[in-house]
Amino acid sequence: DGGITQSPKYLFRKEGQNVTLSCEQNLNHDAMYWYRQDPGQGLRLIYYSQIVNDFQKGDIAEGYSVSREKKESFPLTVTSAQKNPTAFYLCASSKIAGNYNEQFFGPGTRLTVL
Amino acid sequence: QQQVKQSPQSLIVQKGGISIINCAYENTAFDYFPWYQQFPGKGPALLIAIRPDVSEKKEGRFTISFNKSAKQFSLHIMDSQPGDSATYFCAASQRETSGSRLTFGEGTQLTVNP
Numbered sequence: 001d002g003g004i005t006q007s008p009k010y011l012f013r014k015e016g017q018n019v020t021l022s023c024e025q026n027l028n029h030d031a032m033y034w035y036r037q038d039p040g041q042g043l044r045l046i047y048y049s050q051i052v053n054d055f056q057k058g059d060i061a062e063g064y065s066v067s068r069e070k071k072e073s074f075p076l077t078v079t080s081a082q083k084n085p086t087a088f089y090l091c092a093s094s095k096i097a098g099n100y101n102e103q104f105f106g107p108g109t110r111l112t113v114l
Numbered sequence: 115q116q117q118v119k120q121s122p123q124s125l126i127v128q129k130g131g132i133s134i135i136n137c138a139y140e141n142t143a144f145d146y147f148p149w150y151q152q153f154p155g156k157g158p159a160l161l162i163a164i165r166p167d168v169s170e171k172k173e174g175r176f177t178i179s180f181n182k183s184a185k186q187f188s189l190h191i192m193d194s195q196p197g198d199s200a201t202y203f204c205a206a207s208q209r210e211t212s213g214s215r216l217t218f219g220e221g222t223q224l225t226v227n228p
Contacts, residue, residue, distance in 0.1 A: 004157075031213060040123070042203060042218040043158070050213035058215070090157050101146055101207040101214040105157030 003027065004106035006091050011111045013078070013085070021076045021109045023091035030096040032074035033103060036060060037088040046089075049074055050096060078111065086113045117141050118206050120219025128227050133191040135222045137204035140185065144206035148216070149178065149189050152201045161202070162189070194226045 004025045013019045025032065031050050035043040045058030049068040063082025068074055074093075078085045088110050092103040120137045127133050137147075148163035164171045164178040164187065171178045177190040191198055204219040 033215070035218075040220060042120075042220040044218075045215060048213065048215055056213070092157075096213065101216055102148065102160060102163065103216060105150075105159065107157050108155070110155075 004091060004093055004104060006089075006106040006109050008109060009107065011109055013111065013113050015113055016080045018077055018079050019111065021078070021089055021091075021111070023074045023076065023106060024072055025074075025091075025093045025104075025106075026072060027093055027104065028071075029093035029104070030071070031094045032068070033092040033094075034058075034064070034066065034074070034076045035090045035092065037090055037108075043090065046076065085111055087111060117217045118204060118219045120204050120222060122222060123220065124223045124225070126225045126227065127194050129194065129196060131194050131226075133189075133194045133198070133224055133226070135189045135202055135204070135224070136186065137188065137206075137219050138184075138186045139206050141206070141208060141217075142185070143208045144217075145209065146207035147178070147180065147187050148205050148207070149176075150203045150205065150218075152203065152221075158203060191224075194224075196226045196228050199224055199226050 007022045033048040034046040044060050046064050047066040049055035065077045090108045091106040094103045118139050149161045150158035151161045152158040162173050162176045175192045180187045202222045205216045207216050
């Protein structure tokens with residue numbers, strides 16, 4: 001089955017620790033995205049990548065880092081510099097060709113800072 | 115800067131009724147307007163989308179109405195069912211030199227009572 005997988009589903013972190021969230025897709029999509037979701041605030045874009053070895057900051061990139069070494073993978077690292085990291089993190093992917101930006105989402109990772 | 119404003123924040127309708135969710139945007143460069151449906155603990159899923167060259171698009175019980183001059187678009191759910199209870203997000207896409215990205219509204223939590 002084609003789709004997007006995120007792991008782990010739940011993640012707990014102590015303050016001051018970096019954590020990495022995994023996102024893998026087998027849809028052969030060129031573009032991948034990371035969003036943060038907080039109650040009542042919709043989805044906010046953290047980083048996105050259109051091609052391998054290239055990525056762009058979104059609206060709330062501070063305290064986060066990403067890499068895109070493979071087309072299928074776009075891991076997100078939440079660093080200790082992120083002041084309020086507890087949130088639901090969503091990864092998405094889309095084709096680039098054409099006029100549409102139809103994004104497909106993974107199931108999400110819920111990060112809790114203890 | 116919130117470029118897509120969504121209302122209402124929450125909505126309660128009776129089974130069989132019509133659910134209406136509204137969105138307004140500011141950026142005239144937006145060229146694609148999708149709606150996503152999200153169930154608790156899951157990633158959003160594309161429900162229906164429209165381009166600005168049409169004023170309405172219907173798929174089953176779901177209809178998007180688009181008013182380009184007013185920079186507004188809305189989702190109508192006809193014959194609402196308890197299974198439609200979810201959070202709905204409108205979004206708008208714009209193409210940039212670094213690729214295209216979606217900007218999401220704040221979301222509407224829909225409850226359909228049996």
